Amino acid sequence: MIEIKNIEKYYANKGVKSYILRHVTTSIKQGEFVSIMGPSGAGKSTLLNILGLLEEPTYGEYHFMGEDVTAMKERQRIELYRNHIGFVFQAYHLIDEMTVAENIEAPLLYKKIPGSERKSRIADVLDRFNMVAKKDLFPNQLSGGQQQLVGIARALVAQPSIILADEPTGNLQSAQAEQIMDLFKKLNQEEGITIVQVTHSEKNAQYGNRILTIEDGVIKEDKATRLE
Amino acid sequence: MFKLNLKIALRNLWKNKGFSLINIGGLAIGIASCMILLLYIVYELGFDKANKNYDTTFVAYTNMEANGKVNSWAWTPGLLAPAIKEKFANVVNSSRSSYPYPSLISYGEKKIKNRAIFADPSFVKILGFNFLSGSEAQALQNINAVILTQSLAQKLFGNENPINKTVKFDNTEPLTVEAIIADLPENSSLKFDYIMPWKLYEKKQTWIKEQGWGSNFCLTLVQLKDANSIDQFNATIKNFYTQNDKNADNELFLHPLAKWHLYNEFENGRPVGGKIDQLRIFLILAICILLIACVNFMNLSTARSEKRAKEVGVRKAIGSSRKALISQFILESTLLAFIGTVIAFILLEISLPYFNNLLEINLIIHYNDYKYWLTLVGLIIFTGLIAGSYPAFYLSSFEPIKVLKGFSLKAGSAFSIRKVLVVFQFVFAGCLIVCTVVIYQQLNFIKAKPIGYNKGNLIQMAAQGSLQDRKKIELLKQQLLKSGAAQQVSTLSMDLDQGGNNTSNVSWPGSNPKESILFNERGIGYDFINTIEGQMLQGREFAPEFKADSNKVIFNEAAIKAMGLKNPIGTVINYGDTKCTIVGVMKDFVVESPYQKVAPTIFYPAAKNSIGVILVRLNEAKNISSSLAQIDAIVKDINPNYPVDRRFVSESFEEKFQDERLLGILSNWFGGFAIFISSLGLLGLALFMAEQRKKEISIRKVLGASTGNILTLLNKDFIKLVAISNIIAFPIAYIIINNWLSAYEYRISISFLPFLIAIGLSVLIAALTVSMQSIKVAKANPVDALKYE
Ligand SMILES: Nc1ncnc2c1ncn2[C@@H]1O[C@H](COP(=O)(O)OP(=O)(O)OP(=O)(O)O)[C@@H](O)[C@H]1O
């Protein structure tokens, strides 16, 4: 599903290049549940953003479902993104001016999905996340865990083939974190959605089936989880 | 998407009520101000253009050289109109007419004093009036005919049909109403209420037939076949007077009717602008105010949009294309602009009557004119695009991650754009303050300048009807004095504060025949000096005890100076055909423009010519209104067939300041608006900045900063901007206002005061607006702000 080769990323500051990622090469197959781990500042988020097309690598090759992403025009990339990728942020990043239902609806609008289907999909997702009662509330009227659920619902509603999540539980209590991890696992196992998450917690990483460890912009370790 | 975006835009507006209010309010005031100015400009530009043939019609001007300069007047010989039509094939039509003069017209018992003109039949054809009844083809052919305007007809006849009814002109001439024309638009140079045939004028004023090519007493309109070659045609007719009479050395030129009103100043016999210059100032003002409002709007919208940078990032991260974001932001700002414009219209409708009253004009909004709507829609889209362009194109261009990672914190470049915009606004505001203060100073200076007589408590009455009889005037004088209402009574050959008759036909011992001096000439009655409270510098004024005064004259100071006479009293001069002796020198007093030097003037005894006005100095010891009532009763008694026509000299004198007053009012008001809008912009910016620096301020407070420290910190930046703006504004303002002042012979010198006021005012406004906002933040409990970080 994902094929990256020699990905590099650096920021030039006053002529000095500071590398964030160096020669990162890996592949992620359809249906995998990968956890990216590593110390703070290692470049985990950067890598995930690149995978999610939110950022461009300075150098390197990236194939998404067999297509060369680096050669794509902006239009095509947005198409690709809309149809296949769902992104979940640590800071939720909901739009404050929109209600829960509207936040979930937004990606469907961009995908130009007709009104009736939008309605049924939103109803489905709300139902599934037990948020029907909250659909007309604004983000600031929700708890952190609820906001993250909306964030995930928003990522799911477009029916992506892959979910990229950057410390989705970083701001949450362990009980809420567990709930979300269970959800990811279920999505992965029952619906076959590929999941890539960044996490600091060994325990959360165990929900997946593979752990990528990054240190100083380089992949240090790539192994399967013990509990399989 | 559109619907959702619209919903969100409205929600946003509502959520940030204060911000929206400032933003929309500033824009609305800006648009309304701009509209009022534009309406005024359109009104002025439309002068005389309602006339059918305005683009091929010209006003004949006479250039007359005197006092070393060329005077240009729209007064011509009566012989010109027929002659020019006969001589040149290019002339389609030409007409003579008198200038409008308030005269009595009556129907039965209804007596109304209204503006009358006498004109050739071709006058009506050239100007193409709108005939409501009667025929244009036959108009003014008959010597006893009159054409009324609709409103005069209404006043005289009410609901009766006026056609073929007989009215009386000046209580003597019976005239048949032959046509009714629609009222002339407010913006016509020639405003009159009824037209009578030129033939009647010639019959009543027998002197007209004797006038040659050197006597200028009427207005001549010329309609050309080919108006484009006017320069060539003007070259051809330049010496037309001399060609007809070799003694007539004045020159002739034609001035387009469409430019008559706005291009009303001449130098060396050529138009050099005039009112149009003032209009240009207003146009610049209008554009600048709109720009300021747009800048403001843009500033505020962008300030807020950075707060929304996160939204841009999120939207991109959930699949929004750039185009969708751009259209969203443009939609939002266009919506704001639309609301602003609607409010502007409400403001406009509310304030128009007030402005009309203030400016003494009649501006209306032409709602049924498509051009109007076009301008409006254009304005909304323009403002929306300008204001929305920054967030739309700038923010949406970033990689989503960049914006999401707290983009606003390092938005240094955007902030500096905003700084430039604020500087621009305050440069404009600074210029306006300086100019307004100088205009105000100049106006006060001129008003305070002694005019050489006391215009307070002085009234002038037209000498008409029975009062043209000297015996009756004498009787009136006796009665007025006896009643105690008047202290002094005298006469003058024309209004005290109006220009008019002049002559260069004066020579004196030592005068240079090649150099002519143009003298105003006025006939004055006895007690003139005491009545106007003027002053004799040498000699005496005319008085009944001197029997042989008919060949005596008095000059004013300016005349004596121009003539170069050392010992004027007793000098014998030639005045026209007669020899006259100078018996006195009068102190100069202002007749025409208080801004220019007083013209040389020759005074002759009233007995020599007709009397124009009766001057009455009111008794100050008595109640003014009862004195006036007394005077009216006495006048009515002596002159029963005419309504009493009296005016305070101080009131008609005030009209001389109309142009400057208008400029003063407009620059005051719109300068005020511009400053207000600018400070709204500043307020919004401060609001935004305080919000943005909330965390920083809280941390500083935790570290021990006082409210004062924080206020200084927040104010410093803004005060610096305002100071820079003033430094830029001052030279610009100096150049503009110096240029304006140079048109006046009497003018103030520019002092430091206006500049000090500008600095003081703008710094004060800036400090106030910024503090108002930041004090809230500075005083807030620091924990509140930090908790949410
Ligand atoms: N815009 C930027 N300019 C320069 N350096 C940057 C920029 N953005 C990120 N970095 C640097 O890139 C490095 C990697 O950042 P990244 O966010 O990927 O780390 P991370 O592994 O996700 O860390 P954490 O676990 O703390 O989230 C950091 O050292 C950071 O300083």
Ligand SMILES: [Mg+2]
């Ligand atoms: Mg990270």
